[in-house]
Amino acid sequence: MSTFTIDTATSRATPSPVPGKRMTAPSLRARKVDGKTQQPIVALTAYTMRMAQLLDEHCDLLLVGDSLGQVIYGLPSTIPVTLDMMINHGAAVVRGSWHALVAVDMPFGSYEGSSEQAFASCSRVMKETGCAAVKLEGGEAMAPTVRFLTERGIPVIGHVGLTPQAVNTLGGYGARGRGDAEARKILNDASAIAEAGAFCIVVEGVMEELATKVAREVAAPIIGIGASAQCDGQILVTDDMLGVFERTPRFVKRYDNLAEQISNAAKTYADEVRSRTFPSADETYRPKGA
Numbered sequence: 111m112s113t114f115t116i117d118t119a120t121s122r123a124t125p126s127p128v129p130g131k132r133m134t135a136p137s138l139r140a141r142k143v144d145g146k147t148q149q150p151i152v153a154l155t156a157y158t159m160r161m162a163q164l165l166d167e168h169c170d171l172l173l174v175g176d177s178l179g180q181v182i183y184g185l186p187s188t189i190p191v192t193l194d195m196m197i198n199h200g201a202a203v204v205r206g207s208w209h210a211l212v213a214v215d216m217p218f219g220s221y222e223g224s225s226e227q228a229f230a231s232c233s234r235v236m237k238e239t240g241c242a243a244v245k246l247e248g249g250e251a252m253a254p255t256v257r258f259l260t261e262r263g264i265p266v267i268g269h270v271g272l273t274p275q276a277v278n279t280l281g282g283y284g285a286r287g288r289g290d291a292e293a294r295k296i297l298n299d300a301s302a303i304a305e306a307g308a309f310c311i312v313v314e315g316v317m318e319e320l321a322t323k324v325a326r327e328v329a330a331p332i333i334g335i336g337a338s339a340q341c342d343g344q345i346l347v348t349d350d351m352l353g354v355f356e357r358t359p360r361f362v363k364r365y366d367n368l369a370e371q372i373s374n375a376a377k378t379y380a381d382e383v384r385s386r387t388f389p390s391a392d393e394t395y396r397p398k399g400a
């Protein structure tokens with residue numbers, strides 16, 4: 111576990127990772143050499159300090175996803191998520207980790223307007239959270255912004271295919287790249303973002319055939335979510351894979367059923383409070399020796 115100091119100017123804890131131990135954007139980029147990946151990139155989302163602590167040692171990348179809009183805040187989509195929400199959760203995840211690279215999702219409206227707007231938002235995220243990378247959605251149209259950020263010291267992860275912030279133009283969360291034209295567009299989007307300097311690209315919700323092509327033809331590592339086993343790494347929303355968040359896409363595998371465990375624990379507690387069996391002597395303060 112790392113030690114932390116509190117920056118009195120911002121009241122934010124800044125992590126002191128073991129020097130040279132935290133994953134970096136170049137170290138993740140270097141996982142894929144000449145189109146081949148020896149060791150797949152393991153990524154999960156994290157929104158809180160404690161969850162980051164538990165996931166950190168197992169992951170190469172922790173993403174503070176804007177999925178926190180639905181998962182933490184109960185919002186209907188990622189559209190209303192704000193920069194302040196991302197910064198608060200991003201800072202917590204950086205404090206709870208020392209090994210994985212922490213990337214923060216840029217929320218809808220904070221980066222699409224211009225490269226300058228993107229730089230202002232991303233630099234604020236990096237300064238106020240201590241994260242070392244950002245992620246933004248979009249293809250060819252965002253390539254100049256990806257280049258602008260990368261050339262100014264901000265490592266960028268791209269996100270193409272099913273891009274949830276575009277739910278209103280896409281018309282839903284259905285899988286992408288079914289037709290030839292759409293598949294070509296997504297491949298072109300991934301290539302453009304990689305060419306512009308993205309060190310990794312998330313490809314979400316696409317047919318296996320397209321994912322295979324993207325992973326083969328794009329130089330940067332492709333991190334899949336609902337994009338088959340042909341990718342150079344995988345990411346899932348942690349609450350989905352733990353079975354906490356139960357309305358999940360088909361591409362989620364549940365590795366546990368924590369919703370049921372939490373509900374059972376709450377039920378037992380409620381029963382014990384109502385029957386006055388909790389608290390017992392063990393949980394009660396009494397004079398020593400009494």
Ligand SMILES: Nc1nc(=O)c2c([nH]1)NC[C@@H]1CN(c3ccc(C(=O)N[C@@H](CCC(=O)O)C(=O)O)cc3)CN21
Pocket residue numbers: 176177180181188274282283284285315347349350355358359360361
């Ligand atoms: N908890 C959670 N998990 C996610 O993977 C996730 C979020 N939240 N929020 C942001 C986006 C939204 N995503 C989603 C949301 C819904 C589906 C979904 O329901 N897909 C259906 C098909 C829907 C359709 O055909 O219209 C499926 O069965 O997979 C997929 C991705 C992925 N991201």
Ligand SMILES: CC(C)C(=O)C(=O)O
Pocket residue numbers: 155173174175176177178215269312314335345346347
């Ligand atoms: C699912 C990942 C890729 C994401 O963008 C999020 O959690 O917001």
Ligand SMILES: [Mg+2]
Pocket residue numbers: 175176177188215274
């Ligand atoms: Mg996201």
